[in-house]
Amino acid sequence: MITVRPASIADADSIWEIIEPTIRDGETYTLPREMTRDQALAYWQQKDHEVFLAEENGEVVGTYFLHANQKGGGAHVANCGYITSVRATGRGVARAMCEHSLEQAKTRGFRAMQFNFVVSTNQRAVRLWQSFGFEIVGRLPGAFLHPTAGYVDAFVMYRSL
Amino acid sequence: MITVRPASIADADSIWEIIEPTIRDGETYTLPREMTRDQALAYWQQKDHEVFLAEENGEVVGTYFLHANQKGGGAHVANCGYITSVRATGRGVARAMCEHSLEQAKTRGFRAMQFNFVVSTNQRAVRLWQSFGFEIVGRLPGAFLHPTAGYVDAFVMYRSL
Numbered sequence: 001m002i003t004v005r006p007a008s009i010a011d012a013d014s015i016w017e018i019i020e021p022t023i024r025d026g027e028t029y030t031l032p033r034e035m036t037r038d039q040a041l042a043y044w045q046q047k048d049h050e051v052f053l054a055e056e057n058g059e060v061v062g063t064y065f066l067h068a069n070q071k072g073g074g075a076h077v078a079n080c081g082y083i084t085s086v087r088a089t090g091r092g093v094a095r096a097m098c099e100h101s102l103e104q105a106k107t108r109g110f111r112a113m114q115f116n117f118v119v120s121t122n123q124r125a126v127r128l129w130q131s132f133g134f135e136i137v138g139r140l141p142g143a144f145l146h147p148t149a150g151y152v153d154a155f156v157m158y159r160s161l
Numbered sequence: 162m163i164t165v166r167p168a169s170i171a172d173a174d175s176i177w178e179i180i181e182p183t184i185r186d187g188e189t190y191t192l193p194r195e196m197t198r199d200q201a202l203a204y205w206q207q208k209d210h211e212v213f214l215a216e217e218n219g220e221v222v223g224t225y226f227l228h229a230n231q232k233g234g235g236a237h238v239a240n241c242g243y244i245t246s247v248r249a250t251g252r253g254v255a256r257a258m259c260e261h262s263l264e265q266a267k268t269r270g271f272r273a274m275q276f277n278f279v280v281s282t283n284q285r286a287v288r289l290w291q292s293f294g295f296e297i298v299g300r301l302p303g304a305f306l307h308p309t310a311g312y313v314d315a316f317v318m319y320r321s322l
Contacts, residue, residue, distance in 0.1 A: 030235035070278060073306040074191035074315070114301065116277070117231060138299020138317045140275065145234040151272075154235070156299045156317055 002096040007051040007063065012041055014053065014060040019044060021086045026147050028122050029081070033147075044081075050104070054084075054097050061088035064097045066104055069114050078110040078161075094125070098132055106161045115157040119144045126155065134159045163257040168212040168224065173202055175214065175221040180205060182247045187308050189283045190242070194308075205242075211265070215245075215258050222249035225258045227265055230275050239271040239322075255286070259293055267322045276318040280305045287316065295320045 007015060016037050023040055026033040031043065044065060045051055054062035062084040069079035080101045084093040105113055115134065118126055126136075138156030146152045168176060177198050184201055187194040192204065205226060206212055215223035223245040230240035241262045245254040266274055276295065279287055287297075299317030307313045 026234055029233065030231035031233045033233060070191035070304075072190065072192045072194060073187055073280075073308070074278065074304060076306060077301075077304050112302075112304065114304065117235060119234075137301060140238075140298060140317070140319055141273075141321070143231075143235060143238050143273065143275065143319075145237060147234070156301070158301055158304075160302070 002054055002056050002061065002091070002093055004052050004054050004097060004100040007045075007053045011051075011053055011060070012045075015044060015051070015063050016041060018060060018063050018085050019083050022083045028119050028125070029083075030117055030144070052097070052100065052104075054093050054100075056088065056091070056093070059088075061085045061091070062093040062097050064101055066101055066108075068110070069116070076109070076111045078105040078108070078113045079116065080105075080113065094128055098128065102132065102161065110161055112158060112160045115155075117143070118155040118157050119146065120153040120155055121146055121149055126157075129157050132159070163215055163217050163222065163252070163254055165213050165215050165258060165261040168206075168214045172212075172214055172221070173206075176205060176212070176224050177202060179221060179224050179246050180244050183244045189280050189286070190244075191278055191305070213258070213261065213265075215254050215261075217249065217252070217254070220249075222246045222252070223254040223258050225262055227262055227269075229271070230277070237270070237272045239266040239269070239274045240277065241266075241274065255289055259289065263293065263322065271322055273319060273321045276316075278304070279316040279318050280307065281314040281316055282307055282310055287318075290318050293320070 048067045049065035064082040068075045069077045134157040136155045137158045140154040142151040143154040209228045210226035225243040229236045230238045295318040297316045298319045301315040303312040304315040
Protein backbone atom coordinates (compact mmCIF):
# COMPACT_ATOMS: atom_id res chain seq x y z
CA MET A 1 0.00 0.00 0.00
CA ILE A 2 1.29 3.42 -0.99
CA THR A 3 1.00 6.22 1.53
CA VAL A 4 1.83 9.89 1.06
CA ARG A 5 3.10 12.25 3.75
CA PRO A 6 4.64 15.74 3.94
CA ALA A 7 8.42 15.77 3.55
CA SER A 8 10.74 17.41 6.07
CA ILE A 9 14.28 18.73 5.90
CA ALA A 10 15.42 15.30 7.13
CA ASP A 11 14.15 13.73 3.89
CA ALA A 12 16.66 15.49 1.64
CA ASP A 13 18.67 12.32 1.00
CA SER A 14 15.56 10.35 0.04
CA ILE A 15 14.35 13.12 -2.25
CA TRP A 16 17.70 13.39 -3.99
CA GLU A 17 17.84 9.62 -4.46
CA ILE A 18 14.44 9.74 -6.19
CA ILE A 19 14.93 12.82 -8.36
CA GLU A 20 18.56 12.40 -9.43
CA PRO A 21 18.00 9.66 -12.06
CA THR A 22 15.15 11.62 -13.67
CA ILE A 23 17.22 14.81 -13.79
CA ARG A 24 20.21 12.91 -15.24
CA ASP A 25 17.98 11.26 -17.89
CA GLY A 26 16.70 14.65 -19.05
CA GLU A 27 13.72 13.07 -20.77
CA THR A 28 10.82 14.57 -18.85
CA TYR A 29 11.87 17.64 -16.84
CA THR A 30 13.21 20.93 -18.19
CA LEU A 31 16.07 20.93 -15.74
CA PRO A 32 19.81 20.95 -16.50
CA ARG A 33 20.96 17.32 -16.57
CA GLU A 34 24.20 18.29 -14.83
CA MET A 35 22.44 19.89 -11.83
CA THR A 36 24.19 19.30 -8.53
CA ARG A 37 22.46 17.79 -5.51
CA ASP A 38 22.24 21.20 -3.85
CA GLN A 39 20.81 22.87 -6.96
CA ALA A 40 18.28 20.10 -7.46
CA LEU A 41 17.10 20.15 -3.85
CA ALA A 42 16.97 23.96 -3.89
CA TYR A 43 14.67 23.66 -6.91
CA TRP A 44 12.48 20.87 -5.55
CA GLN A 45 12.21 22.30 -2.04
CA GLN A 46 11.99 25.98 -2.99
CA LYS A 47 10.28 28.31 -0.56
CA ASP A 48 6.78 28.18 -1.98
CA HIS A 49 6.76 24.41 -2.71
CA GLU A 50 5.00 22.02 -0.39
CA VAL A 51 6.88 18.74 -0.79
CA PHE A 52 5.43 15.28 -0.20
CA LEU A 53 6.86 11.76 -0.15
CA ALA A 54 5.23 8.53 -1.25
CA GLU A 55 6.17 5.43 0.70
CA GLU A 56 5.53 1.73 0.26
CA ASN A 57 6.43 -0.66 3.07
CA GLY A 58 8.61 2.02 4.65
CA GLU A 59 10.55 2.62 1.45
CA VAL A 60 10.42 6.05 -0.21
CA VAL A 61 9.12 5.47 -3.76
CA GLY A 62 8.23 8.95 -4.99
CA THR A 63 8.07 12.66 -4.29
CA TYR A 64 6.01 15.58 -5.50
CA PHE A 65 5.68 19.30 -4.90
CA LEU A 66 2.57 21.48 -4.90
CA HIS A 67 2.46 25.25 -5.27
CA ALA A 68 0.56 28.08 -6.95
CA ASN A 69 1.42 28.10 -10.64
CA GLN A 70 1.28 31.89 -10.82
CA LYS A 71 0.98 34.76 -8.37
CA GLY A 72 -1.53 37.61 -8.25
CA GLY A 73 -4.53 36.99 -10.50
CA GLY A 74 -3.25 33.48 -11.33
CA ALA A 75 -2.75 32.24 -7.78
CA HIS A 76 -5.92 30.10 -7.76
CA VAL A 77 -4.35 27.55 -10.14
CA ALA A 78 -2.06 24.92 -8.63
CA ASN A 79 0.93 23.23 -10.23
CA CYS A 80 2.71 20.03 -9.26
CA GLY A 81 5.78 18.09 -10.24
CA TYR A 82 5.96 14.35 -9.56
CA ILE A 83 8.85 11.92 -9.72
CA THR A 84 8.62 8.20 -9.09
CA SER A 85 11.64 6.17 -8.04
CA VAL A 86 13.13 4.31 -11.01
CA ARG A 87 12.92 1.22 -8.84
CA ALA A 88 9.17 1.59 -8.34
CA THR A 89 7.71 2.38 -11.76
CA GLY A 90 4.50 0.62 -12.77
CA ARG A 91 3.29 0.20 -9.20
CA GLY A 92 0.81 3.07 -9.09
CA VAL A 93 3.09 5.52 -7.30
CA ALA A 94 2.42 8.44 -9.65
CA ARG A 95 -1.29 7.66 -9.51
CA ALA A 96 -1.24 7.74 -5.70
CA MET A 97 0.69 11.01 -5.69
CA CYS A 98 -1.59 12.67 -8.25
CA GLU A 99 -4.69 11.63 -6.33
CA HIS A 100 -3.16 12.97 -3.12
CA SER A 101 -2.15 16.23 -4.78
CA LEU A 102 -5.62 16.87 -6.20
CA GLU A 103 -7.10 16.53 -2.72
CA GLN A 104 -4.43 18.71 -1.18
CA ALA A 105 -4.97 21.35 -3.85
CA LYS A 106 -8.73 21.32 -3.27
CA THR A 107 -8.23 21.59 0.50
CA ARG A 108 -6.03 24.65 -0.03
CA GLY A 109 -8.75 26.32 -2.09
CA PHE A 110 -7.16 26.02 -5.52
CA ARG A 111 -9.75 26.05 -8.32
CA ALA A 112 -7.72 24.26 -10.99
CA MET A 113 -4.43 22.48 -11.61
CA GLN A 114 -2.11 23.11 -14.55
CA PHE A 115 0.88 21.19 -15.86
CA ASN A 116 2.96 23.62 -17.89
CA PHE A 117 5.22 21.27 -19.75
CA VAL A 118 4.35 17.60 -20.26
CA VAL A 119 6.80 16.19 -22.79
CA SER A 120 4.77 14.54 -25.56
CA THR A 121 7.01 11.45 -25.63
CA ASN A 122 6.17 10.84 -21.96
CA GLN A 123 3.02 9.00 -22.98
CA ARG A 124 2.62 7.15 -19.73
CA ALA A 125 2.32 10.48 -17.92
CA VAL A 126 -0.01 11.98 -20.54
CA ARG A 127 -2.37 9.00 -20.25
CA LEU A 128 -2.22 9.04 -16.46
CA TRP A 129 -3.08 12.76 -16.24
CA GLN A 130 -5.88 12.24 -18.77
CA SER A 131 -7.27 9.44 -16.60
CA PHE A 132 -7.50 12.03 -13.80
CA GLY A 133 -9.47 14.42 -16.01
CA PHE A 134 -6.63 16.62 -17.20
CA GLU A 135 -7.05 17.85 -20.76
CA ILE A 136 -4.40 18.86 -23.23
CA VAL A 137 -5.21 22.56 -23.57
CA GLY A 138 -2.06 23.54 -25.42
CA ARG A 139 0.66 22.14 -27.64
CA LEU A 140 4.12 23.71 -27.74
CA PRO A 141 5.68 22.73 -31.07
CA GLY A 142 9.24 21.45 -30.75
CA ALA A 143 9.57 23.03 -27.32
CA PHE A 144 11.58 20.15 -25.83
CA LEU A 145 14.95 18.83 -26.95
CA HIS A 146 14.75 15.17 -26.01
CA PRO A 147 18.17 13.52 -25.50
CA THR A 148 17.43 10.78 -28.02
CA ALA A 149 14.26 11.78 -29.92
CA GLY A 150 15.40 15.33 -30.77
CA TYR A 151 12.94 18.23 -30.81
CA VAL A 152 9.51 17.07 -29.66
CA ASP A 153 6.30 18.85 -28.67
CA ALA A 154 5.24 19.52 -25.13
CA PHE A 155 1.69 19.73 -23.82
CA VAL A 156 0.01 22.13 -21.43
CA MET A 157 -2.52 20.13 -19.39
CA TYR A 158 -5.27 21.53 -17.18
CA ARG A 159 -8.23 20.51 -15.09
CA SER A 160 -10.69 22.23 -12.80
CA LEU A 161 -10.94 21.11 -9.19
CA MET B 162 11.57 57.60 -32.83
CA ILE B 163 11.67 54.76 -30.34
CA THR B 164 15.05 53.24 -29.53
CA VAL B 165 15.78 50.23 -27.34
CA ARG B 166 18.91 49.71 -25.23
CA PRO B 167 20.08 47.36 -22.48
CA ALA B 168 19.17 48.54 -18.98
CA SER B 169 21.72 48.96 -16.20
CA ILE B 170 21.50 49.05 -12.41
CA ALA B 171 21.25 52.84 -12.70
CA ASP B 172 17.89 52.46 -14.49
CA ALA B 173 16.06 50.98 -11.49
CA ASP B 174 14.04 54.14 -10.86
CA SER B 175 12.93 54.34 -14.50
CA ILE B 176 11.98 50.67 -14.54
CA TRP B 177 9.96 50.96 -11.36
CA GLU B 178 8.16 54.04 -12.68
CA ILE B 179 7.14 52.04 -15.77
CA ILE B 180 6.15 48.76 -14.15
CA GLU B 181 4.45 50.00 -10.96
CA PRO B 182 1.15 51.11 -12.54
CA THR B 183 0.79 47.81 -14.42
CA ILE B 184 1.50 45.79 -11.28
CA ARG B 185 -0.96 47.90 -9.25
CA ASP B 186 -3.66 47.50 -11.96
CA GLY B 187 -3.34 43.71 -11.81
CA GLU B 188 -5.03 43.32 -15.17
CA THR B 189 -2.28 41.75 -17.28
CA TYR B 190 0.51 40.29 -15.12
CA THR B 191 0.23 37.45 -12.62
CA LEU B 192 2.06 39.42 -9.97
CA PRO B 193 0.80 40.44 -6.52
CA ARG B 194 -0.73 43.91 -6.87
CA GLU B 195 0.71 44.91 -3.51
CA MET B 196 4.32 44.09 -4.50
CA THR B 197 6.89 46.49 -3.09
CA ARG B 198 9.40 48.34 -5.27
CA ASP B 199 12.19 45.99 -4.15
CA GLN B 200 10.14 42.86 -4.83
CA ALA B 201 9.07 44.10 -8.24
CA LEU B 202 12.60 45.06 -9.29
CA ALA B 203 13.93 41.74 -7.95
CA TYR B 204 11.39 40.00 -10.18
CA TRP B 205 11.97 42.14 -13.28
CA GLN B 206 15.76 42.18 -12.97
CA GLN B 207 16.24 38.61 -11.76
CA LYS B 208 19.58 36.96 -12.44
CA ASP B 209 18.74 35.26 -15.72
CA HIS B 210 16.73 38.17 -17.18
CA GLU B 211 18.29 40.49 -19.73
CA VAL B 212 16.47 43.78 -19.27
CA PHE B 213 16.00 46.44 -21.94
CA LEU B 214 14.58 49.96 -21.98
CA ALA B 215 12.66 51.71 -24.74
CA GLU B 216 13.20 55.44 -25.05
CA GLU B 217 11.58 58.19 -27.08
CA ASN B 218 13.17 61.64 -27.17
CA GLY B 219 15.27 60.75 -24.13
CA GLU B 220 12.23 59.68 -22.09
CA VAL B 221 11.95 56.07 -20.89
CA VAL B 222 8.68 54.73 -22.32
CA GLY B 223 8.90 50.97 -21.81
CA THR B 224 10.90 48.02 -20.53
CA TYR B 225 11.11 44.34 -21.31
CA PHE B 226 13.04 41.29 -20.18
CA LEU B 227 14.30 38.33 -22.19
CA HIS B 228 15.31 34.93 -20.84
CA ALA B 229 15.06 31.21 -21.51
CA ASN B 230 11.52 30.07 -20.71
CA GLN B 231 12.71 26.72 -19.37
CA LYS B 232 16.05 25.12 -18.53
CA GLY B 233 17.55 21.85 -19.74
CA GLY B 234 15.71 20.45 -22.76
CA GLY B 235 13.50 23.54 -22.94
CA ALA B 236 16.27 26.16 -22.95
CA HIS B 237 15.99 26.86 -26.69
CA VAL B 238 12.66 28.67 -26.23
CA ALA B 239 12.77 32.31 -25.13
CA ASN B 240 10.25 34.19 -23.03
CA CYS B 241 9.74 37.93 -22.63
CA GLY B 242 7.67 40.30 -20.55
CA TYR B 243 6.97 43.80 -21.84
CA ILE B 244 5.49 46.83 -20.10
CA THR B 245 4.79 50.18 -21.75
CA SER B 246 4.58 53.37 -19.75
CA VAL B 247 0.96 54.33 -19.11
CA ARG B 248 1.89 57.74 -20.49
CA ALA B 249 3.05 56.28 -23.81
CA THR B 250 0.40 53.76 -24.86
CA GLY B 251 -0.68 53.72 -28.50
CA ARG B 252 2.66 55.04 -29.75
CA GLY B 253 4.16 51.76 -30.95
CA VAL B 254 6.34 51.17 -27.88
CA ALA B 255 5.31 47.54 -27.38
CA ARG B 256 5.71 46.93 -31.10
CA ALA B 257 9.25 48.36 -31.03
CA MET B 258 10.14 46.27 -27.98
CA CYS B 259 8.69 43.06 -29.44
CA GLU B 260 10.57 43.58 -32.71
CA HIS B 261 13.78 44.21 -30.77
CA SER B 262 13.25 41.16 -28.58
CA LEU B 263 12.70 38.83 -31.53
CA GLU B 264 16.00 39.95 -33.03
CA GLN B 265 17.80 39.64 -29.70
CA ALA B 266 16.36 36.16 -29.20
CA LYS B 267 17.45 35.06 -32.66
CA THR B 268 20.95 36.47 -32.10
CA ARG B 269 21.21 34.45 -28.88
CA GLY B 270 20.31 31.26 -30.74
CA PHE B 271 16.79 30.74 -29.41
CA ARG B 272 14.62 28.75 -31.79
CA ALA B 273 11.22 29.95 -30.62
CA MET B 274 9.51 32.38 -28.28
CA GLN B 275 6.68 31.55 -25.90
CA PHE B 276 4.35 33.74 -23.88
CA ASN B 277 3.02 31.63 -21.03
CA PHE B 278 0.13 33.72 -19.86
CA VAL B 279 -1.52 36.34 -22.08
CA VAL B 280 -4.73 37.43 -20.36
CA SER B 281 -7.55 37.04 -22.89
CA THR B 282 -9.06 40.42 -22.02
CA ASN B 283 -5.76 42.09 -23.01
CA GLN B 284 -6.89 42.12 -26.63
CA ARG B 285 -4.49 44.83 -27.70
CA ALA B 286 -1.58 42.58 -26.70
CA VAL B 287 -3.11 39.46 -28.28
CA ARG B 288 -3.56 41.27 -31.60
CA LEU B 289 -0.06 42.75 -31.45
CA TRP B 290 1.59 39.36 -30.80
CA GLN B 291 -0.50 37.83 -33.58
CA SER B 292 0.72 40.55 -35.96
CA PHE B 293 4.25 39.36 -35.14
CA GLY B 294 3.37 35.77 -36.05
CA PHE B 295 2.61 34.44 -32.59
CA GLU B 296 -0.17 31.87 -32.51
CA ILE B 297 -2.49 31.00 -29.68
CA VAL B 298 -1.37 27.42 -28.99
CA GLY B 299 -3.20 27.00 -25.72
CA ARG B 300 -6.16 28.30 -23.74
CA LEU B 301 -6.21 28.15 -19.94
CA PRO B 302 -9.87 28.26 -18.89
CA GLY B 303 -10.56 30.74 -16.10
CA ALA B 304 -6.89 30.85 -15.17
CA PHE B 305 -6.85 34.57 -14.43
CA LEU B 306 -8.86 36.47 -11.84
CA HIS B 307 -9.27 39.88 -13.43
CA PRO B 308 -9.89 42.69 -10.92
CA THR B 309 -13.09 43.79 -12.65
CA ALA B 310 -14.00 41.07 -15.20
CA GLY B 311 -13.71 38.13 -12.78
CA TYR B 312 -12.33 34.77 -13.93
CA VAL B 313 -11.17 34.99 -17.54
CA ASP B 314 -9.13 32.71 -19.80
CA ALA B 315 -5.46 33.13 -20.52
CA PHE B 316 -3.64 32.20 -23.71
CA VAL B 317 -0.33 30.48 -24.34
CA MET B 318 1.22 32.07 -27.43
CA TYR B 319 4.17 30.75 -29.43
CA ARG B 320 6.18 31.37 -32.57
CA SER B 321 9.28 29.93 -34.16
CA LEU B 322 12.26 32.18 -34.80
